[in-house]
Amino acid sequence: MGRIEVRDFDGDIAALGDMAYDTLLEERGDDNWLDYYRPEIARHLFADVPDPRFLIAAYDGSKLVAFVANLPRRYRLNGQTYLGVWSTMLGAHRDYRGAAVYLIAECLRRNQEFGADLAMLSIERRGYRSREMYNAYLRPRFPLVRVKPMYAITHAVDFDRIVQSQGLKWYERAGIRFWGAHRPITAPPVAGVVRLYAATDLDQILALLGRYSDRNSMVRVFTRESLARRLATPGVTATLVYERGGAVLGFINFTAHELVSRRGRHRWGWLDFLYWDGLSAGEQRALLAGVWQASRELSCIGILEWNKDYYDKRPLYRARFVPYPNYIEINAWVLNPRLSVRGVRSIVEQVA
Amino acid sequence: MEQRNGRPLDGRPLDGPIPFEAFQAMLADLLQVDPDQVVPGAYFVTDLGVDSIRMLKLLLRLEKLGVELRLELATRIQTVGDAYDCYRQELGRLDLRSTGSE
Numbered sequence: 001m002g003r004i005e006v007r008d009f010d011g012d013i014a015a016l017g018d019m020a021y022d023t024l025l026e027e028r029g030d031d032n033w034l035d036y037y038r039p040e041i042a043r044h045l046f047a048d049v050p051d052p053r054f055l056i057a058a059y060d061g062s063k064l065v066a067f068v069a070n071l072p073r074r075y076r077l078n079g080q081t082y083l084g085v086w087s088t089m090l091g092a093h094r095d096y097r098g099a100a101v102y103l104i105a106e107c108l109r110r111n112q113e114f115g116a117d118l119a120m121l122s123i124e125r126r127g128y129r130s131r132e133m134y135n136a137y138l139r140p141r142f143p144l145v146r147v148k149p150m151y152a153i154t155h156a157v158d159f160d161r162i163v164q165s166q167g168l169k170w171y172e173r174a175g176i177r178f179w180g181a182h183r184p185i186t187a188p189p190v191a192g193v194v195r196l197y198a199a200t201d202l203d204q205i206l207a208l209l210g211r212y213s214d215r216n217s218m219v220r221v222f223t224r225e226s227l228a229r230r231l232a233t234p235g236v237t238a239t240l241v242y243e244r245g246g247a248v249l250g251f252i253n254f255t256a257h258e259l260v261s262r263r264g265r266h267r268w269g270w271l272d273f274l275y276w277d278g279l280s281a282g283e284q285r286a287l288l289a290g291v292w293q294a295s296r297e298l299s300c301i302g303i304l305e306w307n308k309d310y311y312d313k314r315p316l317y318r319a320r321f322v323p324y325p326n327y328i329e330i331n332a333w334v335l336n337p338r339l340s341v342r343g344v345r346s347i348v349e350q351v352a
Numbered sequence: 353m354e355q356r357n358g359r360p361l362d363g364r365p366l367d368g369p370i371p372f373e374a375f376q377a378m379l380a381d382l383l384q385v386d387p388d389q390v391v392p393g394a395y396f397v398t399d400l401g402v403d404s405i406r407m408l409k410l411l412l413r414l415e416k417l418g419v420e421l422r423l424e425l426a427t428r429i430q431t432v433g434d435a436y437d438c439y440r441q442e443l444g445r446l447d448l449r450s451t452g453s454e
Contacts, residue, residue: 002395002398003395003398003430003431004395004397004398004427004430006427060398092404095401096397096398097397097402097403097404098396098397098401098402098403098404098406098407099397099404100404100407101404101407101408101411101426102397102426102427104423105423105424105425105426105427106424106427108423108424109424109425112424129403129404129405132405133404133405133408136405136408137405137408137409137412138408142423
């Protein structure tokens, strides 16, 4: 044990998963964490990284002891395009927790080096170290701006496994049953069909996403290739489309994430982005029923939606989604003094 | 006596940096470790087991002692000796700067 060397990540995703699992299991106990370190998810997230400088690691000799992904992003706000990063997956081995500070420092240095305008990061509600670091030490000293809080709602796919994985109390189980969030989401008769996304749907989906426009929205700008990957990556993401008369009129994209705790590893379908404006209530429900069925086929125990604030959520409540007791805050570390993210209400996904 | 930028707040003459022994005692108290472990070659993370919160407290304390350490350069502060050297160099730089402006 000695000097910590901060350098580009060597690409050993298995070592990264082991380091994160040991550390988070001890820190979180029965509380879930989102496993971004699962090899399929990590590869998916890293697929857009143009060079190794965006994946930063700390080593003690050859041993990986801490990691942060500083994933490059482009954002558009008020007609201007900005270079950003999404700083995520910060974690340090339990015997090297202080190395996290070196990684934050190195992120900041590299962001300045390649001219980033802002770094986006999410901070959890609960009182883990990362939250204390941000709130007590970093927020008062640096231009860290709260962009928006995100709350989740959920619907069960396998209620018994949710009860076991979340350790639900009797009144929580009773409330979910009373509301009906434990029942399958069934599709009413509709004129169109719900089916899995095919590559030939891409242009129509891009056109639907392009309809989102709101001056209070920030746009995360995708390339066509990266959005196509987000729409369909086997074992990671899937998209259901609603087609009527040969045209794609709506879709829901979701990611199969795994939440991990001492209670085990459980897969959930996370709704990522969707378009269903203009669909009837029955068609929206049919689309949701398709996601429920696809989630079940992927062994998900539930569906989670984090509020994006740019589409109608009433179809979710009509399908008996209930609040999920967690929230995160999206924050921006603003590096460009001419950029203001105050007043941003949502972040939509579009192609340049 | 509380200080700012290496100078006592009451305006009395600057006596120079605090001696290593005082620095050592301050670190031991701040980092909640045995003072005997706080030797120049001790690594904060790997030898003293300093976690991220205490690392940030350390950087803040150095700042209160007059070290204008930019966070992005924090990777340079790995040992007790690094921290003390940084503190001494920074005070020296401040001293030179104030001499030059007089």
